[in-house]
Amino acid sequence: MEYQVNINGLPVTAAFSEENIREIFVPLLEKLYQLQKEKGGRILVLMAAPPGCGKSTLASFLGKLSEGRITVIGMDGFHRYQKYLTTNFIQRDGQRIPMVKIKGAPITFDLDKLTTKVRQVASGQECLWPIYDRLYHDPIEDAIPVSGDIVLLEGNYLLLNQPGWKKLVKYADYTISLTAEESLLEKRLVERHIVSGKTPEEAKAFVAGSDMANAREVMNHSLTPDLCLKVTEDGFEVI
Secondary structure, eight states: OEEEEEETTEEEEEEOOHHHIIIIIHHHHHHHHHHHHHHTSOEEEEEEOOTTSOHHHHHHHHHHHTTTSSEEEESGGGBOOHHHHHHOEEEETTEEEEGGGGTTSGGGBOHHHHHHHHHHHHTTOOEEEEEEETTTTEEEEEEEEEOSSEEEEEESSTTBOSTTGGGGGGGOSEEEEEEEOHHHHHHHHHHHHHHTTOOHHHHHHHIIIIIHHHHHHHHHSBOOOSEEEEEETTEEEEO
16 A cells, blocks of 8 residues: 655655454554553654664554554654754764754753653643754754543654653653664665655765764664564565
């Protein structure tokens, strides 16, 4: 099944097999419906994955497949602003570098702001949520309303087993993670940066120097989810 969606300001086309829909995604939705029924109030689902796994596209597709029963939001709107990243520095490998050079790393997100919003959503409040625009490279505040009985939040570090980040899971009723081979992630990430405006050389350099380090951080230092899916060239597998 071909699926077209706009992710962070960029058009994305993906294909989901009938087998994956029948054997993985429909049972997952039924599981979430049952959890919400048993709770009798809003449930929050966290979906975490390394960059390049297609988590935003999958989350959007699950929202469509649910026919409106699931509200989908992402953590990308909690990127720190470009102005902040270009004027603040960190030490890495003995060098002082601007944070923009590692944009996408955990430190480049506003974790306190994200935690406050996650707490609001988990409590059942209706609120506004920021999104991220890859063309402008900055968040757009209060872009979408959050309501409904099932909210799916996707992002790289939502299950990260690191100080501050690991507290997010206590607000979740169900957790999902995606993983993939590094070669597949690298290929997808280079393609994404080229579409965003980088030259092939710039894209490869950024992926090698930043994105893949972030991907390994997620894959090697995340909490165990309720459901783990492996992304392959052919689709998804439950592992």
